[in-house]
Amino acid sequence: NAGVTQTPKFRILKIGQSMTLQCTxxxxxxxxxxxxxxxxxxxxxxxxxxxxxxxxxxxVPNGYNVSRSTxxxxxxxxxxxxxxxxxxxxxASRHRDRGPPRYEQYFGPGTRLTVT
Amino acid sequence: xxxVTQLGSHVSVSEGALVLLRCNYxxxxxxxxxxxxxxxxxxxxxxxxxxxxxxxxxxxxGFEAEFKKSETSFHLTKPSAHMSDAAEYFCAVxxxxxxxxxxxxxxxxxxxxxxx
Numbered sequence: 566n567a568g569v570t571q572t573p574k575f576r577i578l579k580i581g582q583s584m585t586l587q588c589t590x591x592x593x594x595x596x597x598x599x600x601x602x603x604x605x606x607x608x609x610x611x612x613x614x615x616x617x618x619x620x621x622x623x624x625v626p627n628g629y630n631v632s633r634s635t636x637x638x639x640x641x642x643x644x645x646x647x648x649x650x651x652x653x654x655x656x657a658s659r660h661r662d663r664g665p666p667r668y669e670q671y672f673g674p675g676t677r678l679t680v681t
Numbered sequence: 682x683x684x685v686t687q688l689g690s691h692v693s694v695s696e697g698a699l700v701l702l703r704c705n706y707x708x709x710x711x712x713x714x715x716x717x718x719x720x721x722x723x724x725x726x727x728x729x730x731x732x733x734x735x736x737x738x739x740x741x742x743g744f745e746a747e748f749k750k751s752e753t754s755f756h757l758t759k760p761s762a763h764m765s766d767a768a769e770y771f772c773a774v775x776x777x778x779x780x781x782x783x784x785x786x787x788x789x790x791x792x793x794x795x796x797x
Contacts, residue, residue: 569724598784600787605690605789605790606789607685607771607787607788607789607790608725608771608785608787609787610784610785613784623784655724655725657725668713668715668730668732668775668785669715669727669730670727670785671727672717672724672725672726673724674722674723674724675722675723675724
């Protein structure tokens with residue numbers, strides 16, 4: 566298993582440009598998440614999905630959009646990039662619990678985005 | 682609402698010394714607690730977790746943590762630091778009931794430096 570993969574690894578955007586951060590998992594996980602990590606701030610939840618076709622906002626959703634058309638893929642779209650979106654973005658996934666809950670999430674390697 | 686506080690954004694120890702990274706949480710329901718490690722330019726890797734049962738949990742790489750409900754703490758320890766332990770460590774909490782998204786709330790992280 567490749568686990569959770571993210572592309573690209575690095576990207577520089579100009580203010581106002583748009584882009585899509587890709588996330589794919591091959592573990593057949595139902596739940597998927599997007600976090601951003603700012604220096605000294607820990608990780609903040611942007612959006613999450615509990616299954617194909619179902620998405621919802623997290624703590625910091627403004628300026629982002631997501632879709633979940635398949636179990637494997639959970640792309641994050643940035644429209645009209647702003648300097649405040651300069652961050653490291655992590656995608657994560659986890660199983661739906663059957664039996665004793667586990668809750669641990671599996672993380673991708675991250676995408677480092679700079680908006681100038 | 683749940684929250685996590687990690688005391689000390691930077692901790693420096695000598696190789697072979699005890700490692701103690703502090704984590705306190707707040708949660709209105711029984712928490713599930715996690716420690717993740719992040720090596721430079723990598724994603725987060727699960728070190729250990731507490732869900733139910735034994736309050737002293739052992740993880741990978743010789744780390745362990747003890748859940749103390751009365752102190753709302755989940756401190757991470759390792760008896761003898763190794764140079765390879767240098768990384769950033771995140772404490773996280775997930776509520777132990779079905780909150781729909783079951784996302785993790787992260788602390789701001791502690792950077793561990795190991796001196797030779």
